[in-house]
Amino acid sequence: GAGVSQSPRYKVAKRGQDVALRCDPISGHVSLFWYQQALGQGPEFLTYFQNEAQLDKSGLPSDRFFAERPEGSVSTLKIQRTQQEDSAVYLCASSLSVGDRGRRDGYTFGSGTRLTVV
């Protein structure tokens, strides 16, 4: 597709439920990022993939958060045993290359998944 696609657009989960959020990056994009954006805050980095390799997961807040990108394209962010503090917008971004030196544009973001834990 022309852009980064995320699904579902909205998700309401009961506390303790597991959820899976999907990201379809732009075809051919090597780099993929997940961010968490709490209400009224800027996006905070969660994890980074280069193709299928998860090179940085330093931003994942707990071991309840898990991300994968098994074939180097679609990625899934899974949250186990959701808690109210997990309520946020989860943004996915992709980039054609590892480095962005010389490229006109920055990372391309999806519209996000708004997760509400009740």
Place this chain on the structure above:
Amino acid sequence: AQSVAQPEDQVNVAEGNPLTVKCTYSVSGNPYLFWYVQYPNRGLQFLLKYITGDNLVKGSYGFEAEFNKSQTSFHLKKPSALVSDSALYFCAVRDTQAGTALIFGKGTTLSVSS
């Protein structure tokens, strides 16, 4: 540690007037600097970025930003604001010595009145 500060939660300007949205940063290495805009219920849209070279960067929709290394700033500017510029603006930095992730500021809400 890398960080970004946007000291103003909100900036109010009248249509037709110049606007400035402030951003300062802190990194260990050389910075790549970005501005993104976010409209309600939308993802982040790229405006411009600085990597190297000319300190004045021109971007989308008439926006520009000036990289000032001595002041560690990257303020966003536009000579004449439009009502349609009203949105949430984020400054972000990537520390070239600390990986590929962007670190974002908390955002500044720009409100342009007619």
